[in-house]
Amino acid sequence: MRLAPALLAAMLCATAAPAAGPPPSFQQIEESLTCQCGCGLTVHSCNHLHCPSALPLRQEIREQMALGLDTEQVLAHFEGKYGEKILSSPTARGFNLAAWTVPFLILAVGGGLVVLTLRRWRRAGERPGVRGPAAVPTASELAAHERTLERELERFDG
């Protein structure tokens, strides 16, 4: 179980960290912002005709990129101006960290419980007298067994 925090950290790095080494990409910023027209999609995905939200936001992204800002700075501009709800994912700070971490924490706890359960079962399996044969039938063994059984039954019936 000592592995769990390290595993969690690795998972978080793999999932929550922003893409490495970003020259600001228009599409990436579009995908990091939510269209406010009610479509529930990102600014990149909204394709509403004359969308009152996505079109001005795209223009604003271009303007911000033209100022030479990097991705983080552009997103900070939008967050400052429109509030956090404009971002398409929770930020990785403060209470929002819970959004990213809780599913993996629950999984880690669940995984720990599964391992403990399996160990308990194994101990039960090792008790003398309760151990059954370690049946490891493969497909071919099973099919062969079935054939033999059927043949014998046929012979028996005949």
Place this chain on the structure above:
Amino acid sequence: MIELGPLAIHLAFVLSIYAVVIALLGAWLGRRDFVASAEHAVLAVWGAVLVAVAALLHALVIHDFRIEYVAGYSSSTLPLYYTVAALWGGQKGSLLWWLLILTSFSAVVVLQNRQKNRDLMPYVMAVLMSVAVFFAALLVFITPPFELLAVPAKEGRDLNPLLQNYWMTIHPPSLYLGFVGMSVPFAFAIAALASGKLGDVWIRTTRRWTLFAWFFLSLGNLFGALWAYEVLGWGGYWAWDPVENAAFMPWLTGTAFLHSVMIQEKKNMLKVWNMVLVILTFSLTIFGTFLTRSGVISSVHSFTQSGLGPFFLAFLGVILAVSIALLVWRLPMLRSENELDSLLSRESAFLFNNLILVGIAFAVFWGTVFPVISEWVRGVKITVGPPFFNKVNAPLGMVLLFLMGVGPIIAWRRATWQHLKRAFLWPVLAGVVGGAGCFAAGARSYWGVVAFSLIFFVLGTIVTEFVRGVRARQAMVGESAPVALAHLIGKNRRRYGGYIIHLGVVMIFVAITGTALFRVEKQVTLNPSEQFDVGGYTLRYNGLEERDTPHVAYLMANVSVFDGSRQVDTLKPEKRFYKKPEQPTTEVAIRSTLGADLYLVLGSYDAETKMATILAYLNPLIGFLYWGGIVLAVGTFVVMWPTPATAREPAYAASPAREESAPS
């Protein structure tokens, strides 16, 4: 006719209350006549609801615009099949539709179990009819579907244009069959808890029901994805919208349940966990309906929002309270003799499979409700959109894929090194070669290479299982390969049907990976006869075309598609302008091949200069979504195909080992 509908609903309401009371009294007092009366009441409720649905359908078809629902969701120009589909196009109709499916299933359950499960049936009926009482009460007191307008309308407001699509005729019914179908295993589980008959009878009795519900839930989700793909026009098919999530969560827990019941059937283990899963799955169907109806979280399905949220939340509270109380009460009786030889065994793989499936369900739940939690805790509105769900679920999906390869072929109890080597050598090789091939083909995405390695690994496990089985039959009986294959599947339907379902799921993973990582998109604004290239195609925009009908006006961009210098297609992405209500919609044009879909959307345009903006997407491998769905359906049919009565008994009695290796 107009009085018949409300009368029938009131009758269904009263009779379903009677059924609950008399069934419970029958169980508690041991009165068989009471139980028989409850059975009759269930059938009568079904009849009454059928009459109500027929009355509403009749009102829709004859355009009886005195009725608020008919005027609100149809019109005199709406084509007949959408008029019929309007039955579930609005809230009142869809609740009635839900009640019809629930009472129909209840009636089938009663007829199926006339001679068996006598201890369980009173409670089963009480649970199913309690759910019916809830829905009937909504229809009687809160949202009566036959409510009349103060002044009859001359014309209807029509069905929401987004719903005027052929998927509309099959997506909601499939989803409802899946949602409501989960009530049956839930009812049997509660009946088992209430009656104390906690053996595996309830599991064996409901296995087909669970599969049936799971099958329609799978199709409902897939149809919804295809509907979004064809109607919403943003090039994708899954946006992690709260309502999509609402349908996905019970699918995940239902899938976990289908796998963990195998452990209970074969090993008599996981009894409590199976109860938890079935309660969770049913609760999630109600929670999903709450999400859809309450509008507590904004969604593209806002057309279904209403003030019903609190009622569903209260109902959910009652379900959870009663279920948990019963479960805790019976905990001492649910203890099982669990034993295992090694952590490296199929039991472990199944448990981890359950963990990941439930973990994904939790991640989806958490992301869906997090905006509400954030508002409670911080008072700040935030958005949890598709990028969050993709990032969190992608690694979990990969683990699930891996377990899908391991689960079906690792040995029960204890896998030895010899066994592992024999079972996994070819699949692992297939995975390595597949991943390397993907890399050699130019894929430089980390996730892409990992996903395709795992996809080929799972494919490897499925193929080697079939090859081994066929070879064994050939060796023993001397059959030709196709005959051996047919017999192999026919004689072990659960096992090999399960593999076929896994194949379908792998194909769906192929589509998800292809579209998520390798999509090409381009947006261009063109004058007529100008052209542009996208993903190997050259597209020439020829100009705008118009067409008008009384119901809708069309504006289409005519686009010629060239592969090299050869014209291979003409695509016409359109804007539609519905006349009642006046609302424009986007209709995409798609050229499908197995390798990729060319997907065109007409963006803005200038009617005078004919200049148009066209969005072109190349969605690689998305065809696997359709075909994966079909393979999944075939696999489910193989699994569910009834065993002839004569063959059934010996199958259980003589050869318990034959089902040992059902896939996870």
